[in-house]
Amino acid sequence: MIQEFSTRFSKTAASRAANGGLRALTPTSVPAFAREGAEIHVWRIGLGGDGPADAERMLNLTEIRRADKFAFERDRNRFLHARVALRHILAHYLETEPRRLPIRLGAHGKPYLAGGSTLGFNLSHSDDLGLLAIGHAENIGIDIEILKPLTNVKRLALSVFSPEEYQAFDLLPDDALLLPFFRCWTRKEAYLKAIGSGLTITPDSITVGIGSEKARINVKGAHGVSFVEVATFVQDDDSVASLAVAGGVSRCRVFGYAP
Secondary structure (H helix, E strand, O other), rough: OOOOOOOOOOOOHHHHHHHHHHHOOHHHOOOOOOOOOOOOEEEEEEEOOOOOOOOHOOHHHHHHEEEEEEEOOOHHHHHHHHHHHHHHHHHHHOOOHHHHHHHEEOOOOOEEOOOOOEEEEEEEOOOEEEEEEEEEEOOEEEEEEEOOOOOOHHHHHHOOOHHHHHHHHOOOOOHHHHHHHHHHHHHHHHHHHHHHOOOOHHHHOOOOOOOOOOOEEEEEOOOOEEEEEEEEEEEEOOOEEEEEOOOOOEEEEEEEEEO
16 A cells, blocks of 8 residues: 655655655555546655665666766665666556666656656655656656755856846845745756756756746747646755646645655
8 A cells, every 4th residue: 555645745754654654565556647637646765774675686787887886875875776666666557577667768868668658757866855756748857855055045046047036036035045946946957857958958048936836838949848837846844846747737646655
């Protein structure tokens, strides 16, 4: 049985999920997508602790080699936890073996499922918390950031915000800048990941807003989509996360994952 959560959660809750707070994922417990509308499932994944024991069985050689390039064991373990969870969860939706998933990289390095699958996905992580977005949409982007103090936040915002966003940001009091900054940043990251642009579009060239409300952004250029909807669905004392979906999303459901 999978536990479903509201769209507000914290690192503490994710840690409980990763340490036995949830029962293991099984094929019969994978949640079904709504029959109508564009629904996205978001899985929260704890990435702390030692590396997963089944990594070599679940992952391919390319993923193992990529993990081995990390300089610090902590970062290597986080990567392995995220990739094992990604394959485990997707495999249950597609009713196949995790290692057999045909995960490929697009032109700008964005992973996708080859073989004609209509299931799209995107993965993000910050520290020991990961989020995996899944839905029947090719262009999905998700981003999460753990809130941390920043120095010269206005100077940083000036370099990545659009003029419209910075104008609104500059009106805020100095003691209320951190959340709006990370909120806007995660929205930009989610949008750029959704259209799969890599570094071909600079963050300051798009306007996603510094608020949490849903925004519709028209897409220019040959990205295969006409517009993307972006919304912030998590903002609490220690984290903020945003989701972007080409063509819009009618509902977002958040689940906890335990291996």
